[in-house]
Structures are given as structure tokens and as C-alpha cells.
Amino acid sequence: MIIPSQIELAETHKRISGLINKTPVLTSHFLNKIYNADLFFKCENFQKVGAFKIRGAINTLLSLPTEKLVNGVATHSSGNHAAALALAARLLKSEAFIVMPKTAPEIKKKAVKGYGGKITFCEPTLEARETTCNRIVEETGAYFVHPYNNIDIVKGQATCAKEIFDSGFKLDYLIAPVGGGGLLSGSALSAFYYSPSTKVIGAEPKGADDAFRSIRDNKIYPSINPKTVADGLLTSLGEITFELIKKYVDEIITVGEDSIIRAMRDIWERMKIVIEPSAAVPLAVVLENQEKFKNKSIGVILSGGNIDLDNFNWNSN
């Protein structure tokens, strides 16, 4: 694999910056006090589609030769990547074909439709998703966009951490959640070029710890039957993100569900912003490792804010 250069990251950022939100970095005296650290929250919950995923989706579509876009783009996803690809396609006057499990939450279906994505429903298995998506790609000639195992996606996601460093924040640590690894490997690449003294940490739920085990054992484990409230972190690493994480990420730390809920609640209550459970996993890492992070300056990527308000109950989680 050819590692993207610093110039490529800068070009990526320039390419997409007119089409994404430059999200703010927020701080909270309260949370600094409770967590004994200087926390800098990069608010991708305020990003277009409510999650960082739009960065990679737009970059990928802008990096394609025009003729690849004429038949549209396709993916299978039940989450933020689906909405991101639908919006990216609309912004670039293309079309998005989205394969979603029929059991996907209504709010996600609504979001994809709202951005003009053409949804095909399938059975809720990875096999059904892939078969259905392959069929649609054959029928339409659409270009398949993988949610994370794609270097243009990784370069897009890298712009999130780059914005933090561009704004002049000096961080001892930068913590990003890890599911498929697009955001984490992109964040680590940006730190490598723009803030080499910053240690980058992947935050993963204990109930979906395939990335932790994959890096520990130097082989990609599939994510089998993950159990966590962090519904954006259920996927396993891809070859590209695995290699980048091995090379540039300092460590992956896993956390329990109670800590994720506590961190999420602290952010809602104290910062008055809505984040999704996956976005709370990095702060849960700080919570469970207070000695390690004491008085450190820590960037925390709040990856998204898409949560189904009807079906989330603080008391039952």
C-alpha cells in the first residue's frame, strides 16, 4: 500500500472543504474538572449528515474520474456512511444506490431518503447485503464505495484531525473511536504529519473488541456477534485500515458499556450537545484510565450525533 503523503492530505482537505462544515472544537470546564484533563472535543455531530462520514464520501466521489460517476455510486450500510454517500452523490449531481437491511432503524431510512438515496432493502445479514449490492452494481453500472477500506475514504476522514491541528491545538493525545478503522487511521495519519508528538489512541467497546485483538495478534479478526450500544462500531477492520493502524496508532483501549453511557450522559448534560453512543467511546477511555490521562491535553473526536430518540432510554442502558 502506498501511504498518502502530507501533500495529498492537504490537497484532500482543500478539495472537500467547500462542501463540508468546519466543525468547532468545544471545551467544558465542568468536564475538565470531572475527568482531570484538558479535553478538546471535535464536534463532528455538527458535521453534514451528523457524522464525520461525509468527509470520506465526498473525497472519494471527487477523486473518481467523471465517467465513473455517470452511473451513480452504491454501497451497503445501515448507518452514517449510507446517508453520507447519498448526500455526497446529490452534491455532485450523481445518484446513490443504498442497500440497507430491512431491519434498519426508521430514522436511518428516513435520512437516506431525505438525501435522495435510492434504497433497496435486503435481509439483515452481511451475505444478503453483499449479494444485493453486487446485483445492483451489475444492473446499474454504479461504482461501489466501501465505507472504510478505501484509501480515498481514509484521506477524507483524516481531514477531521487535521482541522484540530490546523487550529493550533497542542495535544498530548488524540482519541478516536474505531469500528472499521477509517476515522482512526485517518486521524493517525494526520497526527503523523501535523503533530508528531501527539499519541493517537483507538477507543473500542469491550463488547466489539475485534480491532484490539486484531492489532494485538497481528491478524484481522472478523467482528462476530458484537454486543454494544455503540452501533457505529460493529464492523471489523479492512486490510487498508489494519495496516495504517498498525503503523501509526499508539494503542487501542477497550471500555465497558457503563463507561460509554456515563461518558455520553456527561456530554449531553454538561455540554448540552447530542452525540451518538459511538461518539462517547473516546471519553469513556479517559474515564477508565484517569491516571494515564491526568492533566494531559486530549483531543476527543465526537464522531457523530445520530441517535434514535424514540428508542434510546437512559434507564435501560
Added chain:
Amino acid sequence: MIIPSQIELAETHKRISGLINKTPVLTSHFLNKIYNADLFFKCENFQKVGAFKIRGAINTLLSLPTEKLVNGVATHSSGNHAAALALAARLLKSEAFIVMPKTAPEIKKKAVKGYGGKITFCEPTLEARETTCNRIVEETGAYFVHPYNNIDIVKGQATCAKEIFDSGFKLDYLIAPVGGGGLLSGSALSAFYYSPSTKVIGAEPKGADDAFRSIRDNKIYPSINPKTVADGLLTSLGEITFELIKKYVDEIITVGEDSIIRAMRDIWERMKIVIEPSAAVPLAVVLENQEKFKNKSIGVILSGGNIDLDNFNWNSN
């Protein structure tokens, strides 16, 4: 009553600005589209104590002669004013005695304690609150700070709207919720001086419409047995706020509970920020009067973000 001058408002703002947050004005393409208007949200949910109330509390304490502060300050409140007065007292090295009904939500009690307020619990009636507060004022010599019927409180709350105009926003309408009327009358005063072409509207729940009726019939009605999810808007007007609203507010518009919940939900889901029900009442006014507000430029004061996450359920409201 002597109406505060423009110079007094400017002095007030200068006096308190080092001790409060200058909260952002946020916009949302989505909400503009759904509501058919250009909406500018002044985010007092990001204010200290999570609500605009700190503005008035700090101004009042800073406007007192020092000798009035030596024995502390007192109030009775189950809501944001209690927390605001506690924090204001702490910031000014004074002490706050807060009388709260013993039935007040745990989260509110916790907040007041967190700011160092000394709580005395009483029965949940207005009479018990007043009796208990009077007793404490007698015993301690503390200075009583009314939550809204106090011209220094009104001047403090006026700085919220002033910040919107100072930032250069040109508004056809400015909508603020109305409970006791401190925020609404302050907002109207600021518009009168800083943006005379802006019409100021008070937003009130139908289930607590005493301000609407008071202005219509030109007499202050008490708020008897109000029924609304907007728990910050249960009080009746005071003489001071009544006079100011009559003079400077264009109209008061009442809205139903369903609209309040819908507006609150739209803000949480689309803007990814946490607001309390009372803060959603102005947007509910736009929702119920779409013809009136079509394509208008509207300032919406999001008055606060303090909500008990455990006890709020979207499905049962």
C-alpha cells in the same frame, strides 16, 4: 417605573460580560427548510448554568452596594434562577440561600449544591416557599433576589438579545419564551434600542397562558395550576415585567404541547443540541404560524438546556 436607558443596557452588558459566556447564534439549513423561514438560534443552553438566568443574577449582585452582599443573597426557586443565583454568589464571593420545594427534581438540587448554594427545603406551595424564604432572610440578613420582578434582573436578561443585534443580525422578528417575563421584557427593551424595526413576540404554552390573558385584559392574572411540559414557564408576570411587556412587546402567541415537543425534537435531532422544553416554545410559535413567518428572518432565543434525562421520554410526552 423608570425605564432603563440604552446607556444603562450598554453598561449592564459591559459589567457582566467578563463573567458570562458570549453564546453563539446557530443556524440550520434543515430547519430553515422545514419551517420556511431564516432562523437564528441564540444558544443560551450553552450559557453558564445552562440558561440565560445567570445574566440577570450576576447583574443584580454586581449592582448591589457591597454591604448588601456581606450577609449573602436569598431566593426561592425550583429552577434555573436558583442555580444562577448560587453561581453568581460564588463568583462574587458571597453566599446564596436557596429555598426549594422538596419535590424539586434531583438534577436541580444537585446543580444548586454544585454551585455551593445552601438549600432549605420546604413544602411545594408558593406560600411555603415565601414563608420559608422570608424566615431565612430575617435570620441571615441575606438580600432577597426575585427571579424576574426586579429591574436589574431584566437589564441582565436584556443582554442576551443585545448580543444578537451587536453581532449584526437583521431580524424581522425576535421570539422569546415568557414565564415571569424577565427574558421577554429584557429582549423587547434591547430590540427597542438596538433594532427598532424588529418585532418582539412572547411565546407561551396554551396550558400556562396567564401572560397572554394578562396583556389582553390589562391586568396581571396569577398562574393557577398551569399544565405544560415547559417547566420554566409556570410563573405569572410581575408588575415590572407586565409594564415593560405592555409597552415594548408586539404580541404574545400561545402554542399547544404537541408543537412544543415537535419543535424541541427538531432542534435535538437536526441541530444536535440539548434544549429544555421551555426553550422550544418560540420555535413552536413559528411552527403553528407558518404563513405569518414565511421567509422572515427570525431570532429564536433558546433559553436553556437543563432537562432531566432520566425522566423525559419522547414517547410519553
